[in-house]
Amino acid sequence: MKTLMMIVLLSVASPAWGMDIPDADSAGGKLFAQKCSVCHALPSPRRLNWMYWQHILGLMKERMDERGVPEPSRKEWKLIASYLKAHAR
Ligand code: HEC
Numbered sequence: 001m002k003t004l005m006m007i008v009l010l011s012v013a014s015p016a017w018g019m020d021i022p023d024a025d026s027a028g029g030k031l032f033a034q035k036c037s038v039c040h041a042l043p044s045p046r047r048l049n050w051m052y053w054q055h056i057l058g059l060m061k062e063r064m065d066e067r068g069v070p071e072p073s074r075k076e077w078k079l080i081a082s083y084l085k086a087h088a089r
Contacts, residue, residue, distance in 0.1 A: 021045060021087075028083025035072050035080060039063065045087035053084045 022045065023029045036042055048056065057077070064071045072080060 023083070023087065026083065028079040028086075031072065031076050032080050032083050035076065036060070038069055039067070045084050046089045048088060050085050050088040053088055054081075057081060057084070 021029060021033065021042065024033065032045070033042055045053075057080070061071060061077075063069075071077075
């Protein structure tokens, strides 16, 4: 029974990898975590370089429009972008 509990606890805790991002408490980090985990798991900011992130942000804007997911405001996009820029690989 104990092992089962451990497995349950671990599987509940593991989606938290998404929150395991640098500067998670900053305004940009929070917005990123909130807006970019609506349709898929939160990607790590270190996964891509800034050039690719810019491209991805444009794509994600289209995905949000297609799916009727409310887009971040201009100000929020800026915060998310500067957060990614700061933590890109
Ligand atoms: C409306 C749903 C939606 C939201 C919100 C969303 N995405 Fe995505 N994302 C997708 C879909 C769908 C894909 C699959 C690839 C595609 O269709 O472009 C994807 C793929 C990705 C990928 C993987 C690309 C690859 O080639 O591996 C990254 C990175 C990504 N999104 C980052 C983000 C970031 C950063 C945000 C927040 C600004 C975000 N996503 C918000 C729908 C979304």
